[in-house]
Amino acid sequence: MYNRKRQPRVRVWTVPLLYAAIATFAGMTIPRFEGLLFPGLVSPMSVSAAMAIYSSVASGMMALTGIVFSLAFVMVQFSATAYSPRLVLWIARDPVISHALGVFLATFLYATAALSGVDRKGSGSAPIVSIAVVFLLLMASVALFVALIQAIGRLQIHRMLAFTGDRGREVIGTLYPPLSSPAETSAPNDFRGASPTQTLIHRGRPRSIQAFDMEGLVRLAEQTGGVVEMAAAVGDTVVELTPLAYIWRARVAVDEREFRNRIEMGAERTFEQDPKYAIRLLVDIAIRALSPAVNDPTTAVQALHQIEDLLMRLGLRRIEEGQFRGRDGELRLVVPFPTWEDFLLLAFDEIRFYGATSVQVMRRMRALLSDLIEVLPAERHAALRHWQERLASTVARSFVELEEKQEAAVEDSQGLGVPRRMSSIRGR
Numbered sequence: 001m002y003n004r005k006r007q008p009r010v011r012v013w014t015v016p017l018l019y020a021a022i023a024t025f026a027g028m029t030i031p032r033f034e035g036l037l038f039p040g041l042v043s044p045m046s047v048s049a050a051m052a053i054y055s056s057v058a059s060g061m062m063a064l065t066g067i068v069f070s071l072a073f074v075m076v077q078f079s080a081t082a083y084s085p086r087l088v089l090w091i092a093r094d095p096v097i098s099h100a101l102g103v104f105l106a107t108f109l110y111a112t113a114a115l116s117g118v119d120r121k122g123s124g125s126a127p128i129v130s131i132a133v134v135f136l137l138l139m140a141s142v143a144l145f146v147a148l149i150q151a152i153g154r155l156q157i158h159r160m161l162a163f164t165g166d167r168g169r170e171v172i173g174t175l176y177p178p179l180s181s182p183a184e185t186s187a188p189n190d191f192r193g194a195s196p197t198q199t200l201i202h203r204g205r206p207r208s209i210q211a212f213d214m215e216g217l218v219r220l221a222e223q224t225g226g227v228v229e230m231a232a233a234v235g236d237t238v239v240e241l242t243p244l245a246y247i248w249r250a251r252v253a254v255d256e257r258e259f260r261n262r263i264e265m266g267a268e269r270t271f272e273q274d275p276k277y278a279i280r281l282l283v284d285i286a287i288r289a290l291s292p293a294v295n296d297p298t299t300a301v302q303a304l305h306q307i308e309d310l311l312m313r314l315g316l317r318r319i320e321e322g323q324f325r326g327r328d329g330e331l332r333l334v335v336p337f338p339t340w341e342d343f344l345l346l347a348f349d350e351i352r353f354y355g356a357t358s359v360q361v362m363r364r365m366r367a368l369l370s371d372l373i374e375v376l377p378a379e380r381h382a383a384l385r386h387w388q389e390r391l392a393s394t395v396a397r398s399f400v401e402l403e404e405k406q407e408a409a410v411e412d413s414q415g416l417g418v419p420r421r422m423s424s425i426r427g428r
Contacts, residue, residue, distance in 0.1 A: 096150075
C-alpha cells in the first residue's frame with residue numbers, strides 16, 4: 001500500500017530571507033569578535049584596499065543579482081507562454097534559484113555590513129577573517145551562478161519534456177504494482193448501505209487534491225468499523241460543499257479534522273500520486289506546438305515520445321487498484337483511480353484533434369499505437385485498437401487527396417523519418 005509521508009513545505013522567499021538575515025548578523029558581529037579574540041590577526045592589506053574590495057563586492061553583487069534574475073524571470077515567463085505555465089512553475093521553484101538568490105544577497109549584505117569593521121576604532125588595519133569570508137562568499141556566488149545557468153538551461157524543450165517524463169515515471173513506479181504481482185481479492189460491491197452513515201465535505205476556497213495517506217485513511221476506517229469511499233480523486237479541484245468522502249456502515253463517526261489531515265491539498269496539482277498530471281503537461285506542450293500561432297509539429301512528436309514511454313509503463317502495471325483492506329482483511333478504503341481507457345483518452349484525444357491535419361503527428365501516433373499493441377498484454381489491446389480506428393477515421397476525414405491519406409496512414413516513429421514498410425511481415 002502506498003503510504004505518503006507529509007513533507008514540510010518551505011516558501012520560496014524563506015530561503016533568501018534566511019540567507020540575508022544570517023549574512024547581516026555575521027557582517028555585524030564577526031569583525032567585532034575577531035578584534036576582541038584575535039587582536040593581532042590582521043590582514044597585510046591596506047585599509048584603503050580593503051575598503052575598495054568591500055565596496056566593489058557589494059556594488060557588483062547587487063548589480064549582478066538584478067541583471068541575472070531579471071533575465072531569468074524573463075526566460076521563465078517566455079517559456080510559460082511557449083510550453084505551459086503549470087510546467088514552468090516547477091522550474092521556477094527549483095531550489096538552485098532560491099539558494100542562488102540567497103547567496104548573492106548574502107554576499108552583498110555581508111560585504112556592506114563588514115565594511116564597518118575596517119579600521120575599527122582607528123586601528124589602521126583590516127580584519128583578515130572578514131576578508132576571507134567575503135572571498136568565500138564570492139566563490140560560492142560563482143558556483144551558484146553556474147548552477148543557476150544549468151537550471152535555466154532546463155527550459156530547453158527536450159529537457160522540459162524529459163523532466164516531465166521523469167516525474168511521471170517516478171510516480172508510476174511508486175504508485176502501481178507490476179502486472180505480475182498478485183492481484184487484490186475483488187472487493188464486494190455491497191459495502192454501500194441504503195445511505196452513508198456520514199458524508200464529509202470540503203469547506204473553504206477551491207483546493208486541488210494532491211495526495212492521500214492511504215494507510216492513515218485505512219486506520220481511520222478500521223476505528224469506525226466501516227468503509228471510507230473517497231468521492232474525489234487525486235488531481236480533482238474541490239470547491240465549497242464538494243463531497244470529499246462517504247462513510248458506509250460505520251459504528252462511530254470519523255473525526256473530520258483527523259480525516260482532513262490524511263489528505264494533502266494545495267493550490268495546484270502535483271506529480272506525487274498523479275501520473276495523469278505528467279501526461280496532462282506533455283499533452284499541453286504538444287497542443288500548444290500544434291496551435292496555428294506556433295505550428296511546430298516536431299515538438300508534438302517529441303512529446304509523443306515521452307507519452308509512449310509513460311503509457312508503456314502504465315500498461316505493464318496494475319493500475320485499476322483502488323481498493324484497500326485493513327489488517328483484518330476487510331475492505332476499508334475505496335479510492336477512484338483512473339483506468340487504462342482514461343489514460344488513453346487523455347494522451348490521445350486532444351493531440352489527435354489538434355494534429356489532425358499534420359502528416360507528421362498522424363504517422364507518429366500510428367507507430368505509437370502499434371508499438372503498444374506489440375508489447376503490452378492482450379488485456380490492453382481492445383482500447384488500443386479502438387484508438388487505431390479513431391485515428392484512421394481522423395486521417396480519412398482530414399485529408400482530401402488520396403496520396404495525402406496514404407502518407408498520413410504510414411507508421412513512422414519519427415513522424416517524417418523512416419516509414420515502416422515491413423509492417424505486414426511484423427504482424428501489424
